[in-house]
Amino acid sequence: MPRSEAHVKTDRPQRYAKQLAAHLGRKVESNWDEETGLGSVVFSMGTATLTAEPGVLHLAVEGEAENLGNLEGVVGRHLVRFGAKDELVAEWHRDNGEPGSVQRNEDETPEHTPGTGA
Numbered sequence: 001m002p003r004s005e006a007h008v009k010t011d012r013p014q015r016y017a018k019q020l021a022a023h024l025g026r027k028v029e030s031n032w033d034e035e036t037g038l039g040s041v042v043f044s045m046g047t048a049t050l051t052a053e054p055g056v057l058h059l060a061v062e063g064e065a066e067n068l069g070n071l072e073g074v075v076g077r078h079l080v081r082f083g084a085k086d087e088l089v090a091e092w093h094r095d096n097g098e099p100g101s102v103q104r105n106e107d108e109t110p111e112h113t114p115g116t117g118a
Helices: 013-024 065-082
Strands: 003-009 029-033 038-043 046-053 056-063 089-094 099-104
Touching (some): 013 046, 046 065, 056 065
Antiparallel strands (some): 003 056, 003 089, 038 046, 089 099
16 A cells, blocks of 8 residues: 655654544544554555654555555645644655655744834
8 A cells, every 4th residue: 555654853752643543533533642653544545654753753654555645745734733832844755756745834924023014
C-alpha cells in the first residue's frame, strides 16, 4: 500500500500526538498509548500512525495512491493548527519518490506594520 511520512520537530511530540488522536477520534477510530508513544487513526480511505520520540513526532499515512494527498492534508492540517504557537511544519515524503504535501501555519491576513500604511 502506498505510504507517505512526515517527521515533525517539536519539544512536545507526546502532547501533540495525543491531542491529534483524541480530536480525530471523535469522527473515526483512533487510539493513543502514553507508555509506548504509539497511536493510530483509521479513516475510510486509509490509516495514519503516530510515533512520538524525543524531539520529533513521526507521522505516516497509508492508502491508495489517489488518497495520499487527502490523508496527508487531514493529519497535517490538524497537527499544524494544534501546534500554531510552536510553528509546526508537516512536510510529507512519499515512498514512491514523489513529493508529498506541506502543511504549515500561515496567517491568512498580514500583520499591520506601524508607520507603513499596511
